[in-house]
Amino acid sequence: MNKRLNILVTGCGGDIGQSLGKILLKSPYTKNLFGIDISDKNAAKFIFPNFSVGLRIANCEYLKKLEAFTDDNSIDIVIPIAEPELRFFSENSVLDSIGNAKMITASSKALEVGFDKYKTAQFLEAEGFPFPRTYLAKDITTIQSFPVILKSRTGSGSKNIYKIDTMDEFQFYTRNNIEDYVVQEFITDKNGEFTCGLFRSSKGEIRSQIFKRELISGYSGYGEVIENKTITSLLEKLAVRLDLVGSINVQLRISENSPKIFEINPRFSSTVLFRHLFGFEDLIWSIEDRLGLKLSDNRKDVVGKKFYKGYEEYIK
Structure with a gap:
C-alpha cells in the first residue's frame, strides 16, 4: 500500500x-x-x-x-x-x-461481553471455560467463604476492585451503589498472574502472546514472555467463541492446575507497546486487517524476554 x-x-x-x-x-x-x-x-x-x-x-x-x-x-x-x-x-x-x-475496535460481541463483568462470567460459563464463580452483589445476603473479590460490574483497569475479608467490608464498599458490583471467587496469584494479548483477523487468523506479570500500582510493572500450550489453546478457543475480530486483552490466574479467565478487556491494553517491541504488533495488524491488507509478521522467539514499566518526564 x-x-x-x-x-x-x-x-x-x-x-x-x-x-x-x-x-x-x-x-x-x-x-x-x-x-x-x-x-x-x-x-x-x-x-x-x-x-x-x-x-x-x-x-x-x-x-x-x-x-x-x-x-x-x-x-x-x-x-x-x-x-x-x-x-x-x-x-x-x-x-x-x-x-x-x-x-x-474489537468486534461487537467482544465489546458486549467484556464491558460487563457479570456478562463475562455468564458467557464463560455457557461456553464451558474455566472461570471464577461470580455473583451479583445485590443478590448476596451472606458470604460463606472469604476472601472474595469485589469489583465494579462496569469498571475498568484496577479501579474499584477490592479484596474482601469480612461481611462488614462487603457492606462498607457496597453501601452507596451495590447495583454496580459483582462478587468473584478469589484466586490466589501464587501460581502467577497472566495477561495475554489476543488478536483475530477478519479472515480468522489467531495470534496471541502471554505475559506472566506483576502489578505495580495497578499496572503491569514487570512481566516475562512465557510459552504455555494450555493457555494458548484456551485463548484460541475464546477468540472463536467470541466471534472476535480485532485485539483484546485476557487476564488469567491458575487454580487447581487450570488457567481461569477472570477478566476480558475488549480493547488494546496497557501492555500494547511491550507486545509491539516483542514483535506482537496487534495495533499494526488491526490497521492492515481493517484495510484488507495481508497481515505483516515480525514475530520472533521471545520466550523468556522481560519487560519493565518505566516513566518519562516532559517539560513545557
Whole structure:
C-alpha cells in the first residue's frame, strides 16, 4: 500500500493512548497523527503532533463534533481508546465508521461481553471455560467463604476492585451503589498472574502472546514472555467463541492446575507497546486487517524476554 494515512486516536491521554501514539509515530502507515483527549494535562500532547482537547462523551454534541473533526482533517482511521467512548460506540452500534473514517475496535460481541463483568462470567460459563464463580452483589445476603473479590460490574483497569475479608467490608464498599458490583471467587496469584494479548483477523487468523506479570500500582510493572500450550489453546478457543475480530486483552490466574479467565478487556491494553517491541504488533495488524491488507509478521522467539514499566518526564 502506497497511501499513508491520517490516523486519529481518541482518549489518547492515558497510558494506552500514549503507547499507541508512540507506535504510530514510527509506523509506515502513518502520514499525520492526531490525538484527542478531554484534558491537556497529560503527556499525550508531547507525543501526538496534532493534539487537541475534545468533548466528554456525555456532551450531546460529542458525536457530531467528532464527525466534523474527521471530515475537516481528512481522517482515514479512528482508534477510540477510552472505555466510556467504546461503550458509547458499542451501545449505539457505531463500530464501522465515523464520517468517512474507518473505525478500529474489537468486534461487537467482544465489546458486549467484556464491558460487563457479570456478562463475562455468564458467557464463560455457557461456553464451558474455566472461570471464577461470580455473583451479583445485590443478590448476596451472606458470604460463606472469604476472601472474595469485589469489583465494579462496569469498571475498568484496577479501579474499584477490592479484596474482601469480612461481611462488614462487603457492606462498607457496597453501601452507596451495590447495583454496580459483582462478587468473584478469589484466586490466589501464587501460581502467577497472566495477561495475554489476543488478536483475530477478519479472515480468522489467531495470534496471541502471554505475559506472566506483576502489578505495580495497578499496572503491569514487570512481566516475562512465557510459552504455555494450555493457555494458548484456551485463548484460541475464546477468540472463536467470541466471534472476535480485532485485539483484546485476557487476564488469567491458575487454580487447581487450570488457567481461569477472570477478566476480558475488549480493547488494546496497557501492555500494547511491550507486545509491539516483542514483535506482537496487534495495533499494526488491526490497521492492515481493517484495510484488507495481508497481515505483516515480525514475530520472533521471545520466550523468556522481560519487560519493565518505566516513566518519562516532559517539560513545557
